[in-house]
Amino acid sequence: MANNNITTTTTPSSSEPEMSQVKNYGTTTFVTAAAAEQTTSNTNPNNADANAVQTEDVNDPDSLVALGIQKLEAQNVHWYSYLLTVDFWIIILIGQVLSLCITATNTFSSFLNEQGTSIPAIQTIFVYALIFIVYFPTALYQSGGPRKFFSQTWKHSWKYFILSFLDVEGNYFTVLAYRYTNILSAQLLNFWSIVCVVVISFFLLKVRYKWFQIAGIIICCGGMGILLASDHITGSNGGPGIDMVKGDLFGLLGATLYGISNVYEEWFVSKRPVYEVLSFLGFFGVCINGVQAAIFDRQAATDATWNGPVAGYIVGYTFAMLIFYSLAPIILRMGSAAFFDISLLTANFWGVIVGVKVFGYVIHFMYPIAFVCIIVGLVVYFLAGSVLGDSKKPWLGADQSEGVAGVGTAKLKALNAARKKALAEAEAGAGARV
Template identity: 60%
Template sequence: MFGKQEDIAVQEQSTDQKNIASSEASPVQPSEGTAAANGDGQDGSEVPVADIIDTKKKGFLSYFTTKEFYIILLLGQTLAIANTATSTFTTLLGMEGTSIPAFQTFFNYVLLNIIFTPYTIYRYGIKRWLRLMLKDGWKYIIFAFFDVEGNYFIVLAYRYTTILSAQLINFWAIVVVVVVSFLFLHVRYHWAQIGGILICIGGMGILIASDHITGSNGGKALDQVKGDLFALLAATMYGLSNTTEEYFVSTRPMYEVIGQLSFFGMIIMGAQAGIFDRQSFRDAVWNGKVGGYLTGYTLCLSLFYTLAPIMYRLSSAAFFNISLLTGNFWNVCIGIKVFHYSVHWMYPIAFVLIIVGQMIYYLGRTVLGEARKPWLGRNQEKGVSGLFTARRKIDTEVPHARRESISPA
């Protein structure tokens, strides 16, 4: 899946590699002070551009002074609210007597496909798009399969087990992301990242405990074992999907990735709905409310899918998943108005704990943060120079970084 990339992605790159190579071959050497600060250049070799940019803002908490950190924090909560909104619309559909998990999500892929596939064809041309489909289509089919099955099995899990159990098992997605990223993408986690993940999970545990105390999020399981197995399978699929998408959006344009995901996801989900949802479709209640709920669900989920690649570029699949842990808090906030929930005193504590965990996750990060992907090379030369990528930041700041790091001849 993670093989050599097509030259299609090069269209989004803004810097000519030959120019970079020639500038790096300049006879002007780094100053002695810069070489010592970066721990490189002692043998006359030039310090990598990414390292120069990372050391521009020194200090243990330097990453917290960048706008990227606050964009990530805000974006993570936006995604959590959008995800919570989809759960709310699903609950409202169930209250109306409509439960069509595959068919319900099918519209999301259709809408995304209508938006992003034509734009991809416009940017590449029909010949290059067909070439992309023939060359890399199998990779996107696997990616789409992971995503579709994650969406399908989590809905099935809620049919048979309690929401409390499903949320506990959903932590497995974070484990899958960390393990797959470590083994296949060569990601090495900082102690603060591990600590931040554990603190966020602790905050989520408090949320679940308060739900159990109040009895607002439990329910009675129809078949506990079957439901828990479905939840475990869904969490595994989500973890694989998230990691795969992080890889793709770091090496390809976002419109290509979303377009291919929605194109093949629409086909897979459509076939699945035709096979498994026929009886549910016939038994479903159809009225104006159901139409409104389906529309709301589709729009919120499409927004979620559109913003998620930005999070993967700015951060990582691991942070993406821990950001969604606050979803249960937002679920209760919406539930107070829609379902008349009551807020337990532990909820604000849990929410603050999860946010603190997210900040600790980034403790001591560099200026480039997790936007700098280890599988793309020291200067991200194997990646795409797109919106919010470390490659774009490096390309933009190369002249300024070199002026600061190279002494006059």
């Protein structure tokens, strides 16, 4: 870390680096995002000035965050203020990219089934392996080598194992549900994951939903209901199913595990670097899925068709899931697990668009109405909120001192706001002296 005429004491942390300098402009000092991120002090700011960042605050980056949050929340906020921010449009866009990824994975899975290849556990091993291959080297580099990485993170490994287990089993039981029940029932059960997210976030993470957020969730679910109704009207619900009760129970279990894992991941990525979370998710995902595949998918792998198209479909599935897992932490930081789940409701609409071109589906007139309802619900979710939206997490403290200053977090936004404020005041002071 560069030191410009000031002495600072920092404790390195496993946070995502942005920059690594402490700068001095005239009589006003401020710390760039990474410099503050590398300090994990939980002390309260002393003598913090709302109009300037004093030199003594450099040793307490939490005061910078508190100043930035104060500046952001002191803005004249209207009911539409968050809708005018870049963050809102980014989070909407990411949500739709994630929905397209889900559509892509469903399409590739359908192609695999047409080839006579149904190996859900083995198929997902490649996904977790690629996640590990991509993010583990980054984790080692940012941590300063294997020894430092494991010394810093090994105490959290059991938590990552639980996260991976929930994610793997959520995938497995949801796919398994489609074998026994029809599509309509399976999709209806997916609503349960939204209920789980809201309830768990309320009681365990102390999230307090505003009326607009509740209304947005209800509108989104209403849009999804229109989609399901149109499927039922057109007879696209998949028929009676092999064993409806068994399939519905599997679907309910999968949706519950999904809901828990989404909340758990939101908690994790707000406190730890993304590359660390995904490294462990990939590692334990391979281990858990490997055991599951060895037990349940051996015969399926033997009976499967293995040829060029199958390999291509598996590659497409794997890369679509890599994009999904890479973007999910960003939307969980900028938004929430609840917003993440309701954003994915549009995947059914995109799936039909693909189905029209690939499988010869016919769009019912209710589909565009349903899509508009879901998008309107996503907009309503962020009405009458602060400019920070859901990125300010209640479990990280008022000044977000318990969180990481990574991409999409309120802590990084606050640091940037404090930095801009300090720079503007320094330039104004310099101009006055001239």
